Structure formats: C-alpha cells, structure tokens
C-alpha cells in the first residue's frame with residue numbers, strides 16, 4: 001500500500017443498493033469522473049479521481065450496489081468477480097463501505113463478508129443527517145473497536161464529514177498498517193466448508209479462506225478462472241457434496257446472529273418513527289386504481305414535455321446553428337474545404353445538436369423519477385404486466401429509458417437476474433422511439449400530411465410512440481415463446497424512502513449521459529458526413545464534369561442561372577459515387593416508395609438514425625437553395641421546423657414526374673424509421689451486454705426485416721397522394 | 722394435521738406477523754441477504770394493483786415481493 005510510483009492507488013466504493021453510494025461518489029469526485037458508457041470505452045464502472053488535501057491522488061471506483069457476495073444479477077456478479085480476484089484491474093487497495101446508518105443491521109452482512117476477504121475497509125455511516133433527525137445515536141468508538149476498522153459518520157446529502165472521510169482515507173492509504181480482523185474470520189467456517197476451503201487452498205494456492213470458499217461457491221461463472229481451475233473446483237465441490245445454495249443461507253443467518261448483538265449494543269434507537277410521508281405517498285402512488293392511472297399520467301406529462309420542449313429548444317438550436325452555418329458559408333472563399341465544412345460536416349452535426357436539448361430534458365425527467373424513488377414503484381406495479389411479455393418489472397425502467405436513448409437503457413437491464421428476461425429487454429428496447437427519432441418524425445409527418453391540422457400531426461407523433469411500444473411488446477411476446485431458461489427470476493426489490501432529489505446528483509447524472517451521447521453520436525455523424533460529402537462530390541473519371549456539361553449544353557438559353565445551377569447540382573449528385581450507391585439499392589427500396597436519394601439517407605442511417613436529417617440536409621444543400629427561398633414565418637408548431645428542407649423534399653420528383661413524397665411514401669418512411677435497427681452504438685452495446693454477436697445480428701435482421709415488411713405493406717395499401 | 726404457519730397472502734392489510742423460516746433455498750439466499758430472516762416482523766402493506774405481488778415492510782424496510790417469493794416466507798400463526 002505504499003505509493004509506489006506509476007501504480008496509482010485504488011479505492012473502491014461499495015454498499016447495498018440505496019445506501020447513497022452514488023451520492024458519496026459525486027461528493028468525493030465532483031466533475032472529475034467518467035463513465036464507460038459508450039462502446040469503444042472498455043470500462044464498465046464509474047471511475048473518478050480522488051484528490052487528497054495534501055496533494056496526492058488516487059483512483060476512486062464506484063462498484064455496483066449489492067446486498068452480499070452471493071450475487072443474483074450480472075451487475076452484482078461484477079462485485080464478486082472483482083473482489084475474489086486480487087489480480088483484477090479494479091481490485092482496491094482500500095474499500096470504503098457505505099452503510100445507511102438508519103438501517104445499520106441490514107448493511108452489516110456485506111461488510112462482514114468484506115472483512116473476511118481481508119480487504120482493508122473503512123466504514124462510512126451515511127445518512128447521518130436523517131439519523132440525527134430520527135434521534136439515532138451511534139457509539140462510533142465501540143463500533144470501530146469491534147471490527148478494528150476506522151468508522152466515520154457522514155452525509156452524502158449535506159456533505160458533512162466528507163473532508164474527514166478523505167483525511168481518514170489518506171491516513172489509511174499512507175500508513176498502510178494492517179487493520180480489520182486479521183487472521184480471525186468473522187464467520188467461523190462449518191466442518192464441510194472447512195474441508196472444501198482446505199482443498200481449494202491447497203490445490204489453487206489461495207491464502208484467504210473466505211476467498212477460497214467464494215471460489216468454490218461461484219466456480220461455474222467466475223470469469224477469471226482458468227479452465228483447469230474451474231475443473232478442479234468443480235471436482236472438489238462434487239466430491240465433498242457441497243451444496244452452495246444451502247450453505248449460503250446458513251452462512252447469512254450465522255452472520256446475522258453474530259453481528260446483530262454488536263449493532264444493538266452500539267446503536268441507540270429513539271423508538272421507531274411511526275408514520276413517514278413515504279407511507280402516505282405510497283397509499284396514493286401504489287393504490288390499486290390510482291397507482292397505474294398516475295403512472296400513465298406521469299408518462300403523458302413526460303411525453304408532452306418532449307413535444308413542447310422541442311418547439312422552443314429544437315427550433316432555437318436549428319435557427320441559430322443554421323444562421324451560423326450560413327454566415328460562415330458566406331464569409332469563406334469558395335474552396336473544397338469550405339464546401340466540406342459548410343455543406344458536409346456542419347449540417348451533419350447540426351442534425352445532432354438539434355435534439356441535444358431534447359435528450360437532456362428526457363434524461364433529466366427520468367433521473368428525477370429515479371432519484372425520488374418513483375421508478376421502484378413503477379417496477380412493483382408493472383411486474384405482472386411485464387412478465388406476461390417475458391420480461392421483468394425492472395424492464396419498465398429500460399423501456400422508459402429507451403425513450404431517451406437505448407444505449408444506457410440497455411446497460412441498465414443488468415439489474416435483471418434472469419437471463420431470458422434480461423435478453424428480451426435488451427432485444428426489444430430499441431423499438432421504443434428514442435430521441436434520435438424525434439427530428440426524423442418531425443420532418444416526415446408534415447411531408448406525409450402536408451395539409452392536416454396541427455393536432456392531427458401531434459396525434460400521429462404520439463401514435464409513433466404507441467406504435468414503437470406495441471412493436472416492443474409484440475416482439476417480446478414472440479421471444480417469450482421461443483426462448484427457454486432455467487434461471488431463477490426475482491422481483492424482490494427494495495422500495496426506497498421518497499426523498500427530495502439531490503440536485504447535484506441529478507445534474508451530474510444528466511451531464512454524464514448527455515456528454516456520452518454527444519461523444520458517441522457526434523463521432524459517428526462526423527465521420528459519416530465527411531464520407532458522404534466525399535462520395536457526393538467525387539465520381540468515376542470525369543463523370544461529374546460530363547454531367548455538368550451535358551446539362552449546360554442541353555439547357556434552353558432562357559433558363560435562369562439559379563435554375564441551371566440547381567439542375568447541374570442534381571445531375572452531378574446523381575453521377576457521383578453517392579448517387580451510384582443510392583441507385584444501386586434503388587430496386588430494393590422502390591417497392592417501399594423510396595428513390596435513390598432516400599436510399600443514400602437510408603444507407604447512412606444504418607450507422608445512426610439521426611443521420612437522416614443531416615444526410616438530407618447534405619444531399620439537398622448540394623443543390624443551390626434557390627433565390628425564391630422565402631423567409632421562415634414565425635413558427636407556430638414543431639412541424640413548421642425544417643421548412644426549407646421539407647419544401648425541397650416535397651418538390652422532388654421521380655424520373656417519370658410523379659412526386660416522391662406522397663402520403664404513402666411518408667407513412668412508409670415513418671414506419672421504417674420507427675422499426676428498423678439503425679444505430680451502431682446500440683448494436684455494439686448489445687454485443688457487449690450479451691457477450692456474443694449472435695444477438696445483435698439477430699436484432700438487426702428481425703428489426704430491419706420487420707421494418708421493411710410493414711413499410712412495404714403501408715406503401716402498397718395507402719393512397720399515393 | 723394442522724398447519725403451524727401461515728404466509729403473507731393470508732395476512733390482512735396492515736396486519737403483521739413474525740417470520741419463522743424461509744424455505745425455498747433458491748429464493749432464501751436473496752431474501753435473507755435483504756433482511757427477511759426468521760425472527761423479523763413482516764407487515765403486509767398492500768397487494769400490487771394488478772395482483773401477483775405484495776408490498777411488505779420488514780423491520781421498517783419496504784420491499785416488493787412476488788407471490789412465489791412471499792410464499793416461501795413462513796409466518797407465525
């Protein structure tokens with residue numbers, strides 16, 4: 001534990017769910033943290049820098065919350081896998097254990113397991129602000145003396161004693177003196193456990209007895225075990241007839257028997273607080289009738305916030321960035337670089353920026369719902385409903401989160417212990433209309449229904465969400481019938497006390513997610529728009545020049561310069577590589593009502609669907625805007641956005657003179673974008689979460705196949721007006 | 722033979738009883754780790770709106786349990 005240079009010290013935070021771990025993490029690191037949220041970053045856990053008062057640094061790792069080292073879900077498994085493997089990258093030098101002091105007994109189980117593993121532990125008694133209000137008194141010295149570990153009462157919410165925690169931690173890290181229970185384990189092994197442990201220690205050369213015991217318990221899934229180690233453990237467990245499940249329960253009960261008296265001696269309860277606001281709130285929010293009704297009301301409010309929020313923010317961002325790009329274009333000399341910048345990259349990035357306020361708003365609302373404790377109630381209410389569709393109550397959190405972005409939502413499904421329920425959740429979450437689809441819908445709805453009233457369009461917009469949800473549930477139902485598993489399935493969920501949101505937590509969470517989103521989507525869009533610009537501006541030898549000369553030669557002398565430029569640009573695009581690519585897939589998408597330009601957008605959208613608008617901008621801004629471009633009138637609704645782009649789209653025609661963007665094509669495109677799997681980030685995260693390419697490939701095929709089929713049906717059946 | 726225990730589904734709303742055992746080993750590991758132990762007092766707060774689950778309190782901690790999970794907790798008569 002000395003500070004050997006080059007090897008930064010590692011401190012890990014651990015605690016039961018709802019112990020306030022994330023809050024303490026945020027207090028300790030503030031903005032000096034990063035989450036390995038998006039593909040490409042291999043870290044799974046939140047990491048931050050700890051800066052000690054005296055100036056030296058350590059890495060702080062936020063481990064997932066768990067009740068014990070006998071995990072049931074894959075996020076809990078991470079904890080057991082790290083802590084039973086001293087060679088793990090995340091194995092801490094010191095562990096800060098966060099316990100909720102208002103329910104201390106419940107939090108001691110995991111603590112005593114950690115002590116038996118011989119990891120140096122510092123106990124932080126969190127929520128001491130609430131404890132003080134409840135009149136709970138703790139004898140800190142006595143508690144520290146019993147376990148031979150430093151104990152600091154803190155509050156993640158008020159920041160009380162956080163500095164003291166840092167001091168204590170620094171002292172522990174620097175002195176490096178051994179502490180904890182040393183050789184004497186808190187839990188005395190039973191005979192059978194002793195025999196197993198002795199064997200494991202001998203054959204695998206492991207020193208710590210409890211570590212050896214955990215290896216025996218978890219040998220079937222611990223990821224770091226070599227094949228021969230796994231087989232050795234398997235043999236030991238079989239020969240000794242060691243029954244893991246029964247042993248776990250016995251061990252847990254024994255631990256409780258041992259620490260309960262200690263806790264009772266050190267804590268003074270001022271009598272139970274009888275009726276808390278939580279009980280009264282839950283009488284309404286989990287009410288037989290009121291509960292579900294309020295849930296749908298809340299979801300409707302969230303949806304309306306997206307829709308009307310877009311009106312102000314999305315429009316503002318579009319107008320401002322649009323003006324900036326136009327200004328820049330006017331001030332730059334004409335060159336390939338200015339064209340790449342103002343007609344390729346920037347309009348592409350604009351397509352992402354336009355819905356950043358939207359995704360931030362959604363993340364904000366969802367984070368608040370989680371932070372106050374409401375999500376757990378939604379899980380409780382809808383567990384039965386979700387199980388009908390082969391999922392778990394916890395899936396509702398992923399489905400709601402999918403409304404913002406499928407990537408973090410899918411990672412959140414780790415809390416589901418049953419493999420099948422989790423897999424189904426992962427597979428169908430991308431059907432939920434994410435915020436990347438909002439701008440696409442807003443362009444396409446008015447294209448499909450140019451003359452309808454404002455509220456008809458709003459209704460269709462809402463219908464798209466309903467459509468996505470129905471597709472998700474239908475697909476889940478099919479998976480339920482096909483997949484088989486013997487995994488146990490749990491609800492067993494703690495319903496936390498309702499609390500006012502801790503705003504620092506909220507801002508940090510939203511900031512993290514938005515940042516990860518912009519980094520992920522921005523990178524992809526940046527690359528795609530460059531690729532698209534190059535493909536759109538180059539072609540086979542002399543093809544572009546030839547196309548231009550041909551148009552100019554054939555044009556009647558009376559043609560205006562603007563019109564001529566338009567035609568030249570259109571023909572050049574057609575002759576370019578991008579045009580050739582679009583044309584090559586045109587036969588496949590013609591049955592859906594699409595032309596080669598939509599084909600280009602479709603192809604690029606398979607990287608990320610938000611590229612659609614950007615691509616459309618790029619494609620149509622390759623043509624001159626035209627002198628007749630009117631000033632945008634003061635906009636009345638979100639559907640008036642993208643007016644310039646939409647007007648160019650609606651005027652576009654097939655070779656035979658038919659309008660491309662008819663009602664049928666518009667609806668067909670809407671359906672395609674609602675259902676198709678068009679997001680590389682999601683596929684990458686599904687690959688990571690399921691551990692194989694099989695599932696993302698299947699997901700891509702069935703989602704896009706379904707999209708094609710239904711879009712084709714719609715185009716075939718609907719009137720082409 | 723008379724049964725010497727009951728389960729959560731037999732409690733009235735707001736009624737409580739002491740737990741005497743947690744049976745199913747597959748579920749017991751999880752439940753005991755969450756604080757559902759023999760000797761703790763279990764109160765039924767309300768069933769879930771669509772059924773199939775219970776909102777209970779265990780020593781002041783609020784938990785949501787499925788029917789199967791609740792069924793393996795044996796309560797004193």
Ligand SMILES: Nc1nc2c(ncn2[C@@H]2O[C@H](COP(=O)(O)OP(=O)(O)OP(=O)(O)O)[C@@H](O)[C@H]2O)c(=O)[nH]1
Pocket residue numbers: 015016017018019020021022023024064065126127128129130154155156157158371372499500501502505
């Ligand atoms: N009163 C009080 N509330 C706190 C304190 N620390 C955290 N909280 C609140 O407790 C709730 C849970 O905190 P989190 O930090 O999300 O807990 P966690 O352990 O990370 O929970 P999971 O993310 O579910 O693992 C939040 O509403 C916090 O605002 C504290 O010291 N005092």
